[in-house]
Amino acid sequence: MAASVKLHLQFGGGAELLFDKIKKREIELPALKKYFPDCQHDKWNIRDLLVWIKDNLLRERPELFLQGDSVRPGILVLINDADWELYGELDYELQDNDTIMFISTLHGG
Amino acid sequence: MPVPCRTGCGKNAMLKRPKTGDALCKDCFFWAFETEIHFTITKAELFKSGDSVAVAASGGKDSTVLAHVLKTLNQRFNYGLNLMLLSIDEGITGYRDDSLETVKQNRDDYEMPLKILSYKELYGWTMDEIVAQIGRKNNCTFCGVFRRQALDRGAAMLGVKCIATGHNADDIAETVLMNVLRGDIARLKRCTAITTGSEGTIPRVKPLKYTYEKEIVMYAHYKKLVYFSTECVFAPNAYRGHARALLKDMEKIRASCIMDIIYSGETMAVKEEVTLPSQRTCIRCNFVSSQEVCKACVLLEGLNKGLPKLGIGKSSKAKKMLEEYNAQQTNYKESLQAAAKELDDVQSKKELCLSDSKNCKSGLCKGKTKLNRNSSINSNDYTNSSNAKECCSNCSGSCERIKVNADVNNTKVNTLLEKYVINETNIAKVNGEGTLCNPSNSDDNLNNSDDEEHTHAEYIDTHIEQEDETCSASCGKLGSLNIGF
Known part of the structure; x- marks a missing residue:
């Protein structure tokens, strides 16, 4: 049984506006099976994290952040400062102490 | 597992x-x-040393x-460029005031001179x-149109050769x-x-034309550039929002x-037979325009005259509104004077009104007047109260309604007049229904609208066109359907 995972979450480029304007958060995810009892895999991935964020952090207008089971197109995701497209996107398995950053490209010009 | 750099x-x-x-x-x-940006700049020869x-x-x-x-x-x-920053302060509290702080930060970081021009100083309005x-x-119409011109003016003040804007490939x-x-072919082409x-x-140049938004954001992030990312506090442009969402969805695929x-x-x-509006300069401010008076001047005039909707929509509509407003203004003064006079001796001069109605039948309704439609309602409504009762027979409905009390005092008349001058669309509608005619002081008005036409030479053409319709509309005799309200 996988243990809990500590993460650094960061929001920028306007994405922080959906999260009480807080740019940096330290979170601790519970054991995956505790949070999703029916889950088929063992480790937290980004897809699971987005659901957790929706349940726990995102209070209003989730459609400005999420679309389907992913982020809304136009929101960049960085895993330890690198483009998530290099790391399997939604399927990336989260490691303890990872920094996950969400940057909106949709705000202002 | 890390991916190695492709290079x-x-x-x-x-x-x-x-x-x-x-x-x-x-x-x-x-x-x-x-x-890549360097290649974009050199290939298109955007700048000269x-x-x-x-x-x-x-x-x-x-x-x-x-x-x-x-x-x-x-x-x-x-x-060999002399670079400077040019910012426009639209006067949007909670948005632009904050982002200008970021621009000032840029000024210090990049050691470039900064010029800030405000809508307030350029146009008198925030x-x-x-x-x-x-x-x-x-409101986005105002903001966009004004900003375009504001940048031009700012650039002229700075004496620069060109303006570089941050439009990126996604934009x-x-x-x-x-x-x-x-279906905006003219803009599509440009x-x-x-x-x-x-x-x-x-000239405006777009050095980031081929640069993806994602890369701009990643570049700013990795370079730790300070930028401002709050959405404008006023309603966003919904249509552009949909186009943007569609594009982002497709980009994902x-x-x-x-x-x-x-x-x-x-x-x-664009096919040759498609006619495109030719670019010319505004006869008022000399900036580029596709119309004889540019959108910024029309919008500004609308604001200053209390017709803020002027210039929203087609330019032909704006011309009509303005024309009516001008005639109204002339008539407004006339009416005021007439009202004052009338109220002084309204009791004793009912005969005058009778002759006025005759004047209408013979003069106006035969289709020879230069009077604007609005002028008729104004004078009819509030200056010649008794006149309205005597109104010519082919006027229906609203003439009956209009029985201004002769006891009404000057201040009330003034208030009503003011109210109606602002409330121009209602008047236009009433007029369009073709229920009113018979202004009292048609001769004076005639002269006055002529003067108005000379001072506003730019509207002469439509004035003339409209005059043919004017009386027909107000009397309801001819094809008032032609009037585009």
């Missing part, structure tokens, strides 16, 4: 470029990003990155004040899409040009679609 530099890749699909490390990304260039700076990601990259390239490749007048529905693809969706501006204007849409826009040819 073989030995470092781990940090991002996947949307344009090429290449995985690059930070340094190779910076090099690719800056070099010794030029002064104003960077249109909003404090947002695009203009911040543009300023940073231009400064970098100017040094690296010896462009966006906050405009929104208070017009509401939140069409341009989005604009192509919008112009296709709206919107992909890297340099815009006709003779006599300061196939990232090259952005370049492909731009390519389509660039190479699309």
